[in-house]
Amino acid sequence: MDTSPLSKEQIEILIEAGARAPSGGNMQPWIVATHAYGIRVSLDEKRSCASWFLDVDRYASIFALGCFVENVSLKASSLGLRSDVRVKEGKETKDFSCEVVFHHTGSPSDQVLADTIPIRTTNRRFFDGTLIAGELLQKLQSVLQKEKVPVLLHTIYEETDKKTLARMLADADGIRMTKEEPFSQMMHEFRWSKDEVVQTKDGLDLATLELPGNAEQMLRLLRSFQFTRKMLPRQALGDFTKPLLLGCSHLCCLAVDAPVTQSSIFAAGRQAERVWLKATALGLAFHPWTTLVFFLLRLKLLHGEGFSLSEKKELASLDGKFREVFGLEQSETPVFLFRLSYANPPTARALRLPVNAFTTFAKE
Numbered sequence: 001m002d003t004s005p006l007s008k009e010q011i012e013i014l015i016e017a018g019a020r021a022p023s024g025g026n027m028q029p030w031i032v033a034t035h036a037y038g039i040r041v042s043l044d045e046k047r048s049c050a051s052w053f054l055d056v057d058r059y060a061s062i063f064a065l066g067c068f069v070e071n072v073s074l075k076a077s078s079l080g081l082r083s084d085v086r087v088k089e090g091k092e093t094k095d096f097s098c099e100v101v102f103h104h105t106g107s108p109s110d111q112v113l114a115d116t117i118p119i120r121t122t123n124r125r126f127f128d129g130t131l132i133a134g135e136l137l138q139k140l141q142s143v144l145q146k147e148k149v150p151v152l153l154h155t156i157y158e159e160t161d162k163k164t165l166a167r168m169l170a171d172a173d174g175i176r177m178t179k180e181e182p183f184s185q186m187m188h189e190f191r192w193s194k195d196e197v198v199q200t201k202d203g204l205d206l207a208t209l210e211l212p213g214n215a216e217q218m219l220r221l222l223r224s225f226q227f228t229r230k231m232l233p234r235q236a237l238g239d240f241t242k243p244l245l246l247g248c249s250h251l252c253c254l255a256v257d258a259p260v261t262q263s264s265i266f267a268a269g270r271q272a273e274r275v276w277l278k279a280t281a282l283g284l285a286f287h288p289w290t291t292l293v294f295f296l297l298r299l300k301l302l303h304g305e306g307f308s309l310s311e312k313k314e315l316a317s318l319d320g321k322f323r324e325v326f327g328l329e330q331s332e333t334p335v336f337l338f339r340l341s342y343a344n345p346p347t348a349r350a351l352r353l354p355v356n357a358f359t360t361f362a363k364e
């Protein structure tokens with residue numbers, strides 16, 4: 001096998017593909033250092049803060065690193081390179097990193113998924129409810145790799161199940177809106193003007209949220225008068241999000257059937273990116289909806305730190321109902337939730353930081 005080093009241009013192409021990966025709040029929590037034979041990907045402390053309420057002990061960031069490395073590895077395959085990925089768990093999650101070494105194989109593969117990397121996107125539009133054929137869902141299932149860490153895809157489409165889940169997600173959104181920390185962190189993720197979007201190249205551009213009617217004015221009002229969030233009845237939140245959830249074809253959950261560790265969350269991120277790319281290649285719209293699953297992870301991993309006693313009880317009950325609706329085994333932990341449908345393309349795309357903003361290139 002040819003083990004000659006890659007050129008800076010080749011490595012840059014691979015990192016560029018990695019940087020197209022999704023991340024919670026588009027925070028892009030990765031740092032890359034290159035060497036002659038590959039790259040080292042680690043967490044950016046500033047962008048993956050353990051105190052962020054939904055980035056439970058940085059697990060959402062490690063998940064995003066999994067998406068990054070999957071993109072790198074798929075792009076490498078399409079260029080005839082094999083990637084050896086070695087995960088290095090840290091003593092603390094902030095020290096998580098991963099080494100990727102490339103070998104020339106001379107036989108390109110994974111072309112379709114690799115070609116989809118630049119067009120994969122989060123699509124938050126209203127969907128028209130057209131049911132996706134079982135055959136396409138099987139194709140999605142087929143991209144999940146049988147790895148050491150089993151990652152399973154569960155889907156529901158029946159009206160009653162979707163209604164039950166919509167109620168549960170509204171309850172989780174209700175908790176998020178009324179609690180100081182997750183609420184102010186959500187406000188911090190938004191980019192409130194075009195200038196801010198272009199300058200930061202991260203965070204959530206309001207244009208990508210596809211907000212209906214006067215919802216954007218509502219958000220701006222909540223930002224200026226934060227106390228008003230406590231006046232929002234949960235029913236109103238549920239009424240707002242229900243059409244988005246009932247109007248999709250399937251609601252889908254990715255679960256790991258293994259202990260939750262840095263490695264298993266990273267593996268889940270890699271598999272999630274494969275499913276997302278495959279959905280895109282099949283012409284399907286994909287929209288993560290993860291507040292509830294990260295709240296449940298917080299309950300499980302951090303004993304619900306930050307929640308009141310009554311919120312913990314409520315989340316424990318939601319955990320049971322969530323498992324029931326998706327038919328999860330006790331050994332499984334849900335790590336990602338998304339809605340899936342046919343839809344028109346999104347009206348706006350999220351920006352990315354330039355590669356040199358987070359990469360240190362080795363001297364050639």
Ligand SMILES: Cc1cc2nc3c(=O)[nH]c(=O)nc-3n(C[C@H](O)[C@H](O)[C@H](O)COP(=O)(O)O)c2cc1C
Pocket residue numbers: 020021022023024025026060063064067120121122123124203204287288289290291349350
């Ligand atoms: C771990 C994780 C959690 C996410 N959670 C949500 C979510 O709850 N709601 C949402 O609208 N998008 C969610 N997203 C999507 C990101 O906001 C999106 O990937 C990011 O803004 C970049 O946009 P893009 O996917 O269109 O490139 C999540 C993505 C990841 C990786």
